[in-house]
Amino acid sequence: MNMKKIHFLIALCGCIFAALSLASCEDDIDVDGTYPFTVETMPVPTRLVQGETAEIRCQLKREGRFSDARYTVRYFQPDGKGTLRMDDGMVLRPNDRYPLDREVFRLYYTSECADQQKIDIYFEDN
Template sequence: MQYILNHKFKLLFKCFIIPVMILLLIQSCEKDNLEIQQNFPFEVEVMPVQKYISKGETIEIRCRIIPGGNYVGTTYSIRYFQSEGVGSLRLFDNPSFVPNDFYPLSKKEFRLYYTSESSVSQSFDIWISDNMGNKQEVNFQFNPQSIGTL
């Protein structure tokens, strides 16, 4: 009796379970079912900057994009908008940005330079975007430099 049960189990295993396992293995290897993740949210890390600025003064802003994963085809861009005061923002030694225009970023670590052109409080936002639609906004606010803040 034991022999018959073992034989039936082996027969069931050979005729049903092995073919199902092979079919599942083949299906899992089909090219159409492969999913490659290309969309990774990211964070923007900004080193601390001073709170006060004088007219004509330039402040360096060090930034780093920290992606949640790695995809070779990801590209990043930056744009900015000044909501208060007057100033100019540029990337390294490039010309100043035009507000709300997009500029490509070639590196994940970069330095921005903001130059004050007024003696009042100043505020601007930068948006970092990738080609997958992810965005991060960073706000900067500077108060005018006065005798009491030196």
């Protein structure tokens, strides 16, 4: 074998090694980690007078059981004025997230005005 062929083979091996070392391998494992859930509620009054409190009975229904799943609640109030609190007495502030530590719970909304009111409650998971 002459020197040109040896240099060519060394250069070819170097190129192959460089190409293989630059090729990326994907470290991410493609695991479907979505576990759908819903929150079921009992019917809630549509109209409240000022000072009246409505009880919102809620139950979190999970389709899967992921041990590290965390759920939160938050709300917005586009119309009217009132206070939303958890069954443990904690008053919720609009747009702040609060952890849910159980699957059956109650929320209490107290009207603070005579106008028509609307609140949007959102439940999220991690």
